[in-house]
């Protein structure tokens with residue numbers, strides 16, 4: 001069996017666990033239990049964001065777990081993200097402090113710029129009027145991110161939803177003192193992102209894949225969503241051959257691309273299922289089939305902001 005590591009090294013000297021728990025749309029009353037259960041059964045990586053508005057409940061559970069003592073802070077890898085309204089350099093440290101306070105932590109393992117586009121500080125977080133846009137350069141925002149590391153508030157810093165050209169502006173123009181450790185982007189069989197993953201790898205940037213399950217249930221009922229590969233009967237049948245579910249087949253396929261994945265679930269069986277992906281191999285013909293599903297269709301487009309100067313998906 002080919003062994004896939006359970007952690008990936010970061011250019012910051014730290015390591016990111018390959019499977020993490022997503023928390024977007026994990027609602028209040030559910031997210032805390034999900035995080036608690038995930039950590040109990042061996043998850044160490046939890047993906048959060050200020051924008052998900054559930055950091056306080058996660059923080060409550062983290063405090064409980066750390067106070068109890070069997071898991072130490074250094075065993076966990078907690079990620080959070082800076083939302084678009086706070087791209088002004090002087091707001092970055094302040095907003096991380098706010099997330100840390102909600103999460104009951106003194107430092108974050110990885111802080112990400114959630115999207116390259118900036119909005120005015122007092123605008124709606126998802127504004128529907130272009131007058132709310134700012135053209136604050138994300139390179140300026142990055143200086144604030146570097147200050148988070150300088151102040152010991154973040155172990156590693158990175159990007160999310162940045163394209164090749166935007167990453168190049170940091171690296172080639174040497175606009176950064178501290179290199180981005182991670183780019184968190186949508187990755188699933190419909191959008192396998194092999195080119196961007198390769199580009200990031202060459203620059204020692206680890207990719208974390210979000211929407212790895214293609215939001216299976218929503219993809220059936222949401223107009224415009226690409227249909228998740230989990231619903232493909234061929235993938236369901238493939239799973240039976242290995243004694244695995246379609247979700248496990250897809251997650252195994254994704255981690256074999258050399259990336260981390262952060263499937264979201266608030267259901268104990270599915271949380272468990274999503275991390276039991278290190279004990280089987282996919283046959284070459286199954287990998288070829290999954291490769292052939294790469295239609296390039298994207299779930300998380302934020303297309304309403306396509307006219308923003310820094311919109312990444314043109």
Ligand SMILES: NC(=O)c1ccc[n+]([C@@H]2O[C@H](COP(=O)([O-])OP(=O)(O)OC[C@H]3O[C@@H](n4cnc5c(N)ncnc54)[C@H](OP(=O)(O)O)[C@@H]3O)[C@@H](O)[C@H]2O)c1
Nearest residue numbers: 022023024047210211212213214215247263264265266270
């Ligand atoms: N950086 C960004 O801009 C960005 C954007 C989107 C997402 N993210 C992060 O990535 C995480 C994952 O993405 P996502 O939540 O959008 O989508 P996802 O993980 O692809 O799909 C989540 C959906 O799949 C269901 N599910 C979970 N495990 C399953 C399984 N084994 N079999 C069948 N269905 C299963 C979940 O329902 P149950 O909860 O009922 O199990 C939920 O409805 C987010 O939670 C968030 O942390 C980041």
